[in-house]
Amino acid sequence: MDLAREFAKWMSKFIDDSQNEVNIALSGGSTPKLIFEELASEYKDKIDWSRVHFYWGDERCVPPTDMDSNFGMTAELLLSKISIPSENVHRIKGENTPGEEAVNYSKLLQHRLTVKDNIPCFDLVILGMGDDGHTASIFPHQIELWDADNNCEVATHPETGQNRITLTGKLINNAKMVTFLVTGANKADKVREIIKREGHFEDYPASLVAPISGDLNWFLDSEAAAEL
Ligand code: 6PG
Numbered sequence: 001m002d003l004a005r006e007f008a009k010w011m012s013k014f015i016d017d018s019q020n021e022v023n024i025a026l027s028g029g030s031t032p033k034l035i036f037e038e039l040a041s042e043y044k045d046k047i048d049w050s051r052v053h054f055y056w057g058d059e060r061c062v063p064p065t066d067m068d069s070n071f072g073m074t075a076e077l078l079l080s081k082i083s084i085p086s087e088n089v090h091r092i093k094g095e096n097t098p099g100e101e102a103v104n105y106s107k108l109l110q111h112r113l114t115v116k117d118n119i120p121c122f123d124l125v126i127l128g129m130g131d132d133g134h135t136a137s138i139f140p141h142q143i144e145l146w147d148a149d150n151n152c153e154v155a156t157h158p159e160t161g162q163n164r165i166t167l168t169g170k171l172i173n174n175a176k177m178v179t180f181l182v183t184g185a186n187k188a189d190k191v192r193e194i195i196k197r198e199g200h201f202e203d204y205p206a207s208l209v210a211p212i213s214g215d216l217n218w219f220l221d222s223e224a225a226a227e228l
Pocket of ligand 1: 027029059128
């Protein structure tokens with residue numbers, strides 16, 4: 001998929017252009033898999049991974065070995081293939097009690113990241129979008145979590161009831177750069193509604209992504225962009 005090549009190239013330049021430590025929040029689900037495979041195969045020796053710190057925008061409340069784990073997927077496809085120091089990988093511990101881990105991760109972010117207006121500031125937040133317009137693990141039925149005061153909250157998947165830990169809107173919109181990575185025809189209508197501010201866009205958490213920096217990029221394949 002040329003989207004994977006494009007995004008990996010863009011991310012490599014973003015890291016190169018950044019000075020010192022680069023703090024990046026990764027998305028989960030299936031879309032990033034192609035990016036991780038591209039980074040592992042083509043950028044293994046082209047990126048100074050010692051300067052990169054990975055975090056997650058959300059995580060399923062399962063052990064890292066579970067097939068649902070966003071960390072587990074990233075470890076398999078990318079982390080195990082590049083020379084990134086283990087201390088640079090800051091996973092959400094899905095095996096912990098959800099409420100406790102939301103507090104733990106909130107504290108970790110507050111401590112590790114530089115803060116702007118006392119809110120942790122990522123260099124880059126990579127987001128996916130569900131075909132219901134959710135992003136990270138903030139779903140339409142819990143859209144109020146977007147405005148939570150905490151850095152992280154416990155969310156639940158609307159169909160499966162699975163607990164998730166998610167970043168909240170204040171962190172996502174405090175990032176220097178936010179990129180959406182969205183593929184597939186099943187998302188084309190939500191992409192159009194959100195980008196063109198049409199239809200029921202206010203009902204979709206993804207429509208609330210508006211970084212204060214103004215730096216928001218959409219990386220779309222032709223199917224997801226078909227209605228633009
Ligand atoms: C997750 C993600 C979530 C994902 C969307 C899209 O943990 O599932 O972080 O926000 O990005 O659900 O998922 P797909 O890439 O699988 O379509």
